[in-house]
Amino acid sequence: xxxxxxxPDPPRLRRFTAGTPLTDGPVLLxxxxxxxxxxxxxxxxxxxxVQVAESAGDGDRFGALVFDATGITDSTGLRALYDxxxxxxxxxxxxxxxxxxxxxxxxxxxxxxxxxxxxxxxLTRSIGKEFGRGITSQLVxxxxxxxxxxxxxxxxxxxxxxxxxxxxxxxxxxGTPGVPADWDRPLDGKxxxxxxxxxxxxxxxxxxxxxxxxxxxALDVPAAGDALASVANDVxxxxxxxxxxxxxxxxxxxxxxxxxEVIVHNAGITRDRTIARMDEGGWDAVLDVNxxxxxxxxxxxxxxxxxxxxxxxIGVSSMAGIAGNRGQTNYATSKAGVIGLVQSMAPVLAPKGxxxxxxxxxxxxxxxxxxxxxxxxxxxxRMNSLAQGxxxxxxxxxxxxxxxxxxxxxxxxxxxxxGQSLLGA
Ligand code: NAD
Numbered sequence: 001x002x003x004x005x006x007x008p009d010p011p012r013l014r015r016f017t018a019g020t021p022l023t024d025g026p027v028l029l030x031x032x033x034x035x036x037x038x039x040x041x042x043x044x045x046x047x048x049x050v051q052v053a054e055s056a057g058d059g060d061r062f063g064a065l066v067f068d069a070t071g072i073t074d075s076t077g078l079r080a081l082y083d084x085x086x087x088x089x090x091x092x093x094x095x096x097x098x099x100x101x102x103x104x105x106x107x108x109x110x111x112x113x114x115x116x117x118x119x120x121x122x123l124t125r126s127i128g129k130e131f132g133r134g135i136t137s138q139l140v141x142x143x144x145x146x147x148x149x150x151x152x153x154x155x156x157x158x159x160x161x162x163x164x165x166x167x168x169x170x171x172x173x174x175g176t177p178g179v180p181a182d183w184d185r186p187l188d189g190k191x192x193x194x195x196x197x198x199x200x201x202x203x204x205x206x207x208x209x210x211x212x213x214x215x216x217x218a219l220d221v222p223a224a225g226d227a228l229a230s231v232a233n234d235v236x237x238x239x240x241x242x243x244x245x246x247x248x249x250x251x252x253x254x255x256x257x258x259x260x261e262v263i264v265h266n267a268g269i270t271r272d273r274t275i276a277r278m279d280e281g282g283w284d285a286v287l288d289v290n291x292x293x294x295x296x297x298x299x300x301x302x303x304x305x306x307x308x309x310x311x312x313x314i315g316v317s318s319m320a321g322i323a324g325n326r327g328q329t330n331y332a333t334s335k336a337g338v339i340g341l342v343q344s345m346a347p348v349l350a351p352k353g354x355x356x357x358x359x360x361x362x363x364x365x366x367x368x369x370x371x372x373x374x375x376x377x378x379x380x381x382r383m384n385s386l387a388q389g390x391x392x393x394x395x396x397x398x399x400x401x402x403x404x405x406x407x408x409x410x411x412x413x414x415x416x417x418x419g420q421s422l423l424g425a
Contacts, residue, residue, distance in 0.1 A: 007378075007382070008387070010134075010382075010386065010387040010388035011094055011095065011132070011133050011134035011386065011387070011388075012094075012095070012134070013095050013134050013160075013163040013164065013386065013388070014094075014095035014134070014160040014163060015160045015161075015163045015391075015393065015394075016159055016160040016161045016163075016397065017160070018184065020160070021049065021050070022045075022048055022049070022050055022155065022158050022159050023050055023063030023064050023096075023097065023158050023159070024063040024093055024095065024096070025051075025061055025062055025063030025064075025093050025096075026050070026051035026052065026053050026060075026062055026063060027045055027050050027051070027052050027053070027062060027063060027064045027065075027066055027158070028053050028054075028055075028056055028060075028062045028064070028065045028066070028088055028091065029041065029042055029045070029052050029053070029054060029066045029067075029068075030054070030065075030066070030067045030068070030084040030088075031067065031068035031069075031071060032067075032068065032069055032070070032071035032072045032077060032080035033071050033080075034070075034071030034073075035068035035069065035070045035071035035101075036068075036070045036071070036144070036147060037068045037070055037101045037142060037147055037150065038068035040147055040148075040150070041066060041068065041101070041150065041154065044150070044151055044154065045066075045154075048155075050063075050158075056087060056088050056091050060091055061091055061092075061093050062088070062091050062092055062093065062096060063093055063096055063097065063158075064092075064096055064097035064098070064099065064158050065084075065085070065088050065091070065092060065096070065097070065098045065099075066097075066098075066099045066100075066101070066154075066158075067081070067084050067085070067098075067099075067100045067101070068101045069081065069100050069101060069102045069117070069120055070101060070102055070103050070142070072102075072113075072116045072117065072120075073109070073112065073113045073116060074112040074113065074115070074116050075112070075115060075116050075119065077116055078116055078119055081100075081120075081123050085123070085127065089130075089131070092131055092133070092135045094133045094134055094135070095133070095134040095135065095160070095163070096131075096133075096134075096135045097135065097136055097137075097138075097157060097158050097162075098124065098127050098128075098131065098135065098136070098137035098138070099137075099138055099139075099140060099154065099157050099158065100120055100123065100124050100137075100138070100139050100140070101140050101141075101142055101150070102117045102120045102139060102140070102141050102142070103117050103141065103142065103143075103144065104117070104141040104142075104143055104171055105117045105118040105141075107143050107144055117141070120139050121139055121169055123139075124137045124138060124139040124167070124169075125137070125139075125167045125420070128166045128167040128385050128420045129167075129385050129420065132385075134163075134386060136157075136162060136163075136165060136166035136167075136386075136420075137166055137167060137420075138157050138162075138165070138166070138167070138168045138169070138170060139168070139169045139170070140153055140154075140157070140169075140170045140171075140172060141169065141170070141171045141172065142172045143171070143172065143173050143174045143409075144174065145174030145175065146172045146173055146174045146175060146409055148175075148176035148177075149172050149173070149174075149175060149176060149177050149406075149408070149409040149410075150172060151179070151406055152177070152186075152401060152404045152405075152406025152407045152410075153170060153172060153401070153407070153410070155183065155401075155406075156397070156398075156401035157170075161397035161398075161400070161401065162394075162397065162398070162401075163390075163394055163397075164386065164390035164391070164394035164417050164418070164419050165394070165398060165415065165416070165417055166384075166385055166386065166419060166420035167385065167416075167420035168415055168416055170410070170413060170415065171410070171412070171413055172409055172410055173409040173410065173411065174409065175408065175409040176409075177405060177406050177407065177408035177409055178310075178405045178406070178408065179405075179406060180404065180405050180406060182213075183406075184212075185212055185213030186212050186213065186400075186403075186404040186405060186406065187209055187212040187213045187214035187261075187262070187400070187403060187404070188212075188213035188214075189213070189215075190213070190214050190215070190260075190261040190262060190403075191214065191215045191216075191217065191259070191260040191261055191262070192206075192209040192214040192215070192216050192217070192260070192261065192262040192263075192264065192403065193216075193217040193219060193240075193257075193260050193262070193263045193264065194206045194209065194216060194217070194218055194219065194264045194266055195219045195220070195244060195263075195264065195265055195266050195267035196219070196220055196266040196267030196268060197216075197218035197219055197220055197228065197231055197232075197266070198218070198220035198221075198224035198227040198228040198231060199224070199227055199231075199366075199367065200366040200367060200368065200392055201266055201316065201361065201364060201366060201392045201395045201396065202218075202220070202264075202266040202267065203218075203227075203231045203392070204391075204392035204393045204395065204396040205264055205266055205392075205395070205396040205399055205400075206218045206231050206232075206234075206235050206237065207231075207234065207235055207393075207396065208393065208396035208397055208399070208400045209235075209262070209264075209396075209399075209400060209403070210234075210235035210236065210237060212400050212403075212404075214262070214403075215237060215238075216232070216235045216236075216237030216238070217237060217238045217240055217257075217260070218231050218232045218235070218237055218238065218239050218240065219239075219240040219241075219242055219244075219253075219267075220239075220240075220241065220242075220267070221241065221242070221243050222241040222242075222243065224241075225239075225241050228241065240253075240256065244267055244289060244293040244294075244297070245285075245288045245289055245293050249293065249296075249297070250296045250297045250299075250300040250301075251300065253297060253300075253301070254300050254301060254304050254306060257301070257306050258306075259305075259306050259307075259308050260301075260306065260307060260308065260311070261307075261308050261310060261311050261312065261403075262311065262312040262313075262314065262403045263297075263298075263301070263307065263311075263312070263313055263314070264314045264316070264399055264403075265294040265297075265313070265314070265315045265316060265338075266316045267289060267290075268289060268290045268316060268318075268334075268335075269285060269286055269289045269290065270286065270328065270331050270368070271283075271285055271286050271330060271331075272327045272328055272331070273327060274326065274327050274329070275329040275330075278329070278330065282330060283329075283330045286330040286331055286334050287330060287333065287334050287337075289334075290331065290334030290335065290337075290338070291334040291337040291338060291341070294315065294338070294341065295341065298313060298341075298345070302349075302352075302354075307354055309352065309353040309354070310353055310354075310405065310408065311352075311353070311354040311355075312354070312355050312356075312357075312402060312403045312407075313345070313349070313354065313355070313356040313357075314356070314357055314358065314359070314399050314402055314403060315338040315341060315342055315356070315357070315358035315359075316338070316358065316359055316360075316361065316395070317335045317336075317338040317339050317342075317358045317359065317360040317414060318331070318332075318335040318360055318361060319360055319361065319362045319363075319416065319418055319421055319423055319424055320332040320335055321334070321335025321336040321337075321338060321339055321360060322335075322336070322339075322360055322414075322416070322423075322424035323421075323423040323424030335360070338358050339358060339360075339414050341356070341358075342356050342357060342358045342412060342413075342414060343412055343414075346411045346412030347412075349411070350411060353408075355402070355407070355408065355410060355411035356411060356412070357402045357410060357411060357412065357413045357414070357415070358413075358414045358415075359395055359398045359399055359402070359414075359415050359416070359417050360414055360415070360416045360417065360418065361390065361395050361416075361417045361418065362384060362390065362416065362417065362418025362419060362421040362423075363380040363381055363383075363384070363389045363390065363418070363419075363421070364389060364390045364391065364392060364394070364395060364417070365389045365390070365391055365392070366392060369389065383421060383422045383423065384418055384419035384420050384421040384422060385419055385420035386419035386420065387419075388419065389419075390417055390418070390419060394417050395417045398415055398417050402415070
């Protein structure tokens with residue numbers, strides 16, 4: 001189909017496989033004068049066996065370009081970005097990485113610095129669209145005092161785990177999180193509950209969590225019992241048949257649990273119709289599964305103290321919740337609500353040491369998207385900087401990063417897993 005239309009082959013994305021190096025080649029590390037992160041990042045990369053270069057020679061090819069922009073305190077200082085990226089622009093390897101580190105504008109010392117730091121977003125998003133060849137580009141704002149918390153994020157963004165994440169802005173808060181005893185099994189000893197785990201993205205989340213060492217509780221509706229049992233068997237976890245919208249679901253769930261570290265609210269449904277044609281049942285069902293049931297469950301688990309300190313609540317939103325979508329008023333409302341839930345609950349949960357974040361997938365290759373009409377499907381796949389659909393594992397890896405003990409100072413974030421979709425902000 002792609003060949004017949006004369007479309008170019010999309011780049012083959014580098015994805016994580018155990019035992020492979022963090023980056024595919026050396027990292028070029030630059031900094032604006034006065035940057036507070038470059039030294040630390042250089043040491044960190046060297047410690048994990050990545051070769052770090054501070055300047056590029058002719059013909060050098062890098063696995064990643066990392067620039068510490070925290071030293072930029074006014075707009076004239078933005079010239080440092082050109083000086084670093086112009087000569088290095090063609091030196092990135094296929095599926096390489098660009099990461100710019102900045103200070104959150106709201107933590108800047110004055111308006112000039114806030115303006116310059118906000119400007120970084122334009123650069124990183126444009127590079128994501130310019131570099132091509134599967135190269136991703138992100139901006140990571142590190143709050144002053146959060147310098148010691150960048151490792152889990154750099155390990156994610158530089159590696160093949162973030163293959164389908166591009167054009168994102170991540171905020172790391174102040175504080176120093178615990179370091180996992182084994183970065184290959186950061187969820188060792190943690191219990192992770194995944195809803196909607198019988199198939200698709202939820203099954204991938206369960207598998208990646210188990211790979212990372214977690215005890216997985218895989219939950220889905222009784223009608224999906226066989227598929228659920230098979231996922232639970234695969235990950236040596238527990239299967240839990242429960243309809244999340246049943247009136248007694250929060251209590252039944254709470255009664256079964258003795259405590260958990262991570263809950264991933266992945267279960268979701270669509271009932272697509274324009275609002276003019278939608279019946280009230282279609283509206284109610286989508287809002288209840290995708291949003292209200294999560295609120296009820298969070299509230300009861302928190303009230304009963306079943307989400308342990310250091311806990312993580314992770315929601316699955318959608319591009320539709322950011323950009324809106326014709327025929328999906330109900331779905332987009334529920335998914336924008338997931339973003340609202342994350343943003344409003346983050347400060348409430350912070351004193352308990354619990355984080356709440358969401359991922360917002362774009363076009364992911366699942367049974368759901370396989371059912372789309374062929375032209376719509378191919379357009380959906382292509383309309384992003386990586387010119388292809390993502391895989392369920394890409395969403396799962398992003399969730400695993402947010403669930404890691406190393407991500408304890410990341411809260412209130414919504415990270416899109418959309419290949420930098422052309423839709424939405
Ligand atoms: P899917 O339909 O393949 O899987 C969803 C699972 O949730 C199913 O196993 C289903 O049985 C379960 N579920 C539904 N209602 C439930 C209920 N009341 N109680 C318990 N379980 C219930 O969907 P998917 O494509 O894997 O999507 C997973 C999540 O990602 C959803 O929230 C979806 O909205 C979101 N998402 C998917 C895409 C995509 O491209 N596939 C894009 C954006 C967002």
